[in-house]
Amino acid sequence: xxxxxxxxxxxxxxxxxxxxxxxxxxxxxxxxxxxxxxxxxxxxxxxxxxxxxxxxxxxxxxxxxxxxxxxxxxxxxxxxxxxxxxxxxxxxxxxxxxxxxxxxxxxxxxxxxxxxxxxxxxxxxxxxxxxxxxxxxxxxxxxxxxxxxxxxxxxxxxxxxxxxxxxxxxxxxxxxxxxxxxxxxxxxxxxxxxxxxxxxxxxxxxxxxxxxxxxxxxxxxxxxxxxxxxxxxxxxxxxxxxxxxxxxxxxxxxxxxxxxxxxxxxxxxxxxxxxxxxxxxxxxxxxxxxxxxxxxxxxxxxxxxxxxxxxxxxx
Amino acid sequence: xxxxxxxxxxxxxxxxxxxxxxxxxxxxxxxxxxxxxxxxxxxxxxxxxxxxxxxxxxxxxxxxxxxxxxxxxxxxxxxxxxxxxxxxxxxxxxxxxxxxxxxxxxxxxxxxxxxxxxxxxxxxxxxxxxxxxxxxxxxxxxxxxxxxxxxxxxxxxxxxxxxxxxxxxxxxxxxxxxxxxxxxxxxxxxxxxxxxxxxxxxxxxxxxxxxxxxxxxxxxxxxxxxxxxxxxxxxxxxxxxxxxxxxxxxxxxxxxxxxxxxxxxxxxxxxxxxxxxxxxxxxxxxxxxxxxxxxxxxxxxxxxxxxxxxxxxxxxxxxxxxxxxxxxxxxxxxxxxxxxxxxxxxxxxxxxxxxxxxxxxxxxxxxxxxxxxxxxxxxxxxxxxxxxxxxxxxxxxxxxxxxxxxxxxxxxxxxxxxxxxxxxxxxxxxxxxxxxxxxxxxxxxxxxxxxxxxxxxxxxxxxxxxxxxxxxxxxxxxxxxxxxxxxxxxxxxxxxxxxxxxxxxxxxxxxxxxxxxx
Numbered sequence: 001x002x003x004x005x006x007x008x009x010x011x012x013x014x015x016x017x018x019x020x021x022x023x024x025x026x027x028x029x030x031x032x033x034x035x036x037x038x039x040x041x042x043x044x045x046x047x048x049x050x051x052x053x054x055x056x057x058x059x060x061x062x063x064x065x066x067x068x069x070x071x072x073x074x075x076x077x078x079x080x081x082x083x084x085x086x087x088x089x090x091x092x093x094x095x096x097x098x099x100x101x102x103x104x105x106x107x108x109x110x111x112x113x114x115x116x117x118x119x120x121x122x123x124x125x126x127x128x129x130x131x132x133x134x135x136x137x138x139x140x141x142x143x144x145x146x147x148x149x150x151x152x153x154x155x156x157x158x159x160x161x162x163x164x165x166x167x168x169x170x171x172x173x174x175x176x177x178x179x180x181x182x183x184x185x186x187x188x189x190x191x192x193x194x195x196x197x198x199x200x201x202x203x204x205x206x207x208x209x210x211x212x213x214x215x216x217x218x219x220x221x222x223x224x225x226x227x228x229x230x231x232x233x234x235x236x237x238x239x240x241x242x243x244x245x246x247x248x249x250x251x252x253x254x255x256x257x258x259x260x261x262x263x264x265x266x267x268x269x270x271x272x273x274x275x276x277x278x279x280x281x282x283x284x285x286x287x288x289x290x291x292x293x294x295x296x297x298x299x300x301x302x303x304x305x306x307x308x309x310x311x312x313x314x315x
Numbered sequence: 316x317x318x319x320x321x322x323x324x325x326x327x328x329x330x331x332x333x334x335x336x337x338x339x340x341x342x343x344x345x346x347x348x349x350x351x352x353x354x355x356x357x358x359x360x361x362x363x364x365x366x367x368x369x370x371x372x373x374x375x376x377x378x379x380x381x382x383x384x385x386x387x388x389x390x391x392x393x394x395x396x397x398x399x400x401x402x403x404x405x406x407x408x409x410x411x412x413x414x415x416x417x418x419x420x421x422x423x424x425x426x427x428x429x430x431x432x433x434x435x436x437x438x439x440x441x442x443x444x445x446x447x448x449x450x451x452x453x454x455x456x457x458x459x460x461x462x463x464x465x466x467x468x469x470x471x472x473x474x475x476x477x478x479x480x481x482x483x484x485x486x487x488x489x490x491x492x493x494x495x496x497x498x499x500x501x502x503x504x505x506x507x508x509x510x511x512x513x514x515x516x517x518x519x520x521x522x523x524x525x526x527x528x529x530x531x532x533x534x535x536x537x538x539x540x541x542x543x544x545x546x547x548x549x550x551x552x553x554x555x556x557x558x559x560x561x562x563x564x565x566x567x568x569x570x571x572x573x574x575x576x577x578x579x580x581x582x583x584x585x586x587x588x589x590x591x592x593x594x595x596x597x598x599x600x601x602x603x604x605x606x607x608x609x610x611x612x613x614x615x616x617x618x619x620x621x622x623x624x625x626x627x628x629x630x631x632x633x634x635x636x637x638x639x640x641x642x643x644x645x646x647x648x649x650x651x652x653x654x655x656x657x658x659x660x661x662x663x664x665x666x667x668x669x670x671x672x673x674x675x676x677x678x679x680x681x682x683x684x685x686x687x688x689x690x691x692x693x694x695x696x697x698x699x700x701x702x703x704x705x706x707x708x709x710x711x712x713x714x715x716x717x718x719x720x721x722x723x724x725x726x727x728x729x730x731x732x733x734x735x736x737x738x739x740x741x742x743x744x745x746x747x748x749x750x751x752x753x754x755x756x757x758x759x760x761x762x763x764x765x766x767x768x769x770x771x772x773x774x775x776x777x778x779x780x781x782x783x784x785x786x787x788x789x790x791x792x793x794x795x796x797x798x799x800x801x802x803x804x805x806x807x808x809x810x811x812x813x814x815x816x817x818x819x820x821x822x823x824x825x826x827x828x829x830x831x832x833x
Contacts, residue, residue, distance in 0.1 A: 031715075031719040048448075166553045167520065265517070269518065
């Protein structure tokens with residue numbers, strides 16, 4: 001496994017270089033002048049604009065800007081945010097820690113709920129329980145996440161007054177208080193994932209339940225619970241795991257909507273702000289970081305396959 | 316979230332996870348507010364945007380500032396004199412003004428602060444207002460004695476004081492030299508304002524703490540100047556980019572004061588426990604017409620468009636009936652706003668159709684550019700499109716991101732008309748100057764109008780200034796370089812425990828006026 005991990009990481013280097021080139025080109029292709037955004041939209045003064053372009057290095061030809069960025073990148077320096085003056089590397093890690101906390105808790109919660117729910121729905125296929133689960137998941141999938149988040153805020157923040165509606169306290173800062181700030185965003189994200197994963201788990205389980213080895217397990221008199229957990233679950237979970245990997249990478253790359261609704265200082269919010277503010281160093285750094293997240297997440301999912309599917313070998 | 320339930324929730328969470336309870340200790344006299352985006356820094360006049368300027372205005376002050384009706388009034392200066400030739404400005408400084416580090420302000424710090432922003436090595440965009448890049452050049456700026464500061468200009472410039480009072484320059488704020496490190500890099504602001512910069516957690520919140528040793532002027536509060544008697548210990552600004560979330564937080568009691576949109580203000584104004592402040596600002600919402608578009612070359616087409624759009628209907632719709640049209644670029648609260656500025660092309664669809672026919676309009680595309688940014692840019696554009704189509708124009712609407720729209724504005728390409736806004740210009744001449752000139756982005760390129768605008772910025776005769784502004788207003792209505800809509804309404808919702816809040820035309824928060832009832 002060690003060799004596999006090292007090889008995969010080495011293989012990701014050319015991928016990241018190609019991504020870096022694409023990121024630089026795409027970011028520079030964005031319409032709009034970063035210097036104008038830096039000046040808060042004040043473009044009455046061409047001399048000031050020119051001064052700002054010089055400060056940002058935007059007066060240089062694109063190849064020169066690219067080489068300068070790459071040189072800094074290889075020396076481990078992602079640059080300085082032109083919006084806030086903070087080092088981009090530190091900024092990304094700070095924001096990623098917020099996103100990762102919310103996403104990992106949400107995914108864990110979603111798995112805990114959706115796996116048994118999907119198995120149950122499959123086990124009671126075409127029963128009222130199955131219909132109820134299917135209808136509820138479709139209902140949730142039909143709701144925009146922005147609206148669900150807002151409704152959670154209104155209910156638990158404004159009406160019941162149980163949980164805070166704005167702000168963020170990290171767990172390391174104050175664990176107890178931090179938990180209260182995490183409950184709503186984690187719930188909001190988890191609800192979305194529960195809907196998707198439950199349907200995935202249900203479909204996978206239904207397919208597995210029709211296999212001969214399940215009929216055989218039942219015929220030899222195994223209790224239904226054992227049939228479900230020992231035989232159906234491991235075989236049905238592999239496709240769900242793929243889904244988990246894709247969803248996890250996507251969410252770690254920034255759950256921008258959730259972060260905006262719950263005023264979380266996460267990676268997604270940072271990315272959106274950097275696009276609107278034309279904060280090139282942050283935008284480029286964040287996109288590269290997101291590419292890295294996808295590489296690492298996919299690697300971890302590939303490793304996780306070996307635990308659920310004995311046919312998979314890491315070579 | 317209410318305080319008792321917050322503590323309950325904290326205790327509950329801590330119990331559930333088996334940890335010692337960590338109660339939230341709420342400081343007394345804190346006002347929680349929302350900023351829709353994080354500040355860009357703490358360096359007045361250098362790291363700035365609209366939100367950042369608001370925070371800076373709480374801790375930094377300049378020699379002069381703007382009064383309620385946009386008149387320039389002394390702030391750190393006790394008084395000022397202008398020489399007969401208009402070239403020398405002499406500021407007599409107030410005695411006993413304290414910096415946040417306890418040291419007394421003298422002309423030495425004023426000179427240092429001036430050079431920090433206006434000097435050659437300055438990183439501030441403000442230096443270009445004074446170094447000749449835009450015409451005016453400050454020949455010298457120096458301390459004469461401990462309490463006298465003198466600035467000499469290369470030419471008379473009527474809006475010089477208004478320029479140094481600009482919000483985006485932090486009013487050319489006076490700071491203590493210890494605000495920068497030994498190598499000249501920025502450290503932290505040591506100003507003279509009623510609040511001291513507190514903690515700033517990027518992306519999360521900004522805090523300002525009351526400056527206990529603040530020495531106030533004796534006069535009543537006036538705009539950003541006059542007496543400042545801060546009572547609230549801490550001003551806490553959470554970064555909340557979504558208006559709906561800010562409103563929910565206000566209703567939950569987590570925020571005390573937030574900017575609202577018209578619909579939210581309408582919903583909240585009659586609810587017990589809340590108050591809503593509605594104030595007309597000097598932000599000019601308008602439709603800019605592209606002078607480089609051949610479709611608009613015939614003045615009759617522009618006039619037809621002006622007659623086809625009803626600013627009253629649009630203003631009523633986007634403000635839920637709280638606002639009314641004020642199409643002149645000169646804001647109604649300006650002393651130069653008279654009955655001449657109150658006039659504008661009447662809504663008359665038949666007249667519009669006649670003018671279109673006379674001009675030979677043949678269905679050419681009128682491409683309206685708009686963005687979904689706060690400020691009802693999109694809604695304004697949508698309604699204008701419907702009205703133009705009603706009159707027979709082939710109006711299309713393209714919605715773009717703000718940066719893209721600004722680029723179109725700067726280059727004068729990619730649009731026929733755009734839903735646009737101009738931030739407050741606190742001198743009537745500047746209200747026209749913002750869209751008048753020979754640059755491609757300027758909507759009004761008439762040489763006579765340009766000459767009049769330039770004269771308005773140099774004349775020191777109030778009667779002549781009024782005559783120029785009236786003449787510009789008449790020409791504006793005849794030539795229609797832009798179709799004015801109104802001056803934006805500002806809606807602020809607050810808990811009824813907040814007292815003393817009053818918005819004003821410039822829309823810059825004055826934290827020192829806030830009081831809490833418990």
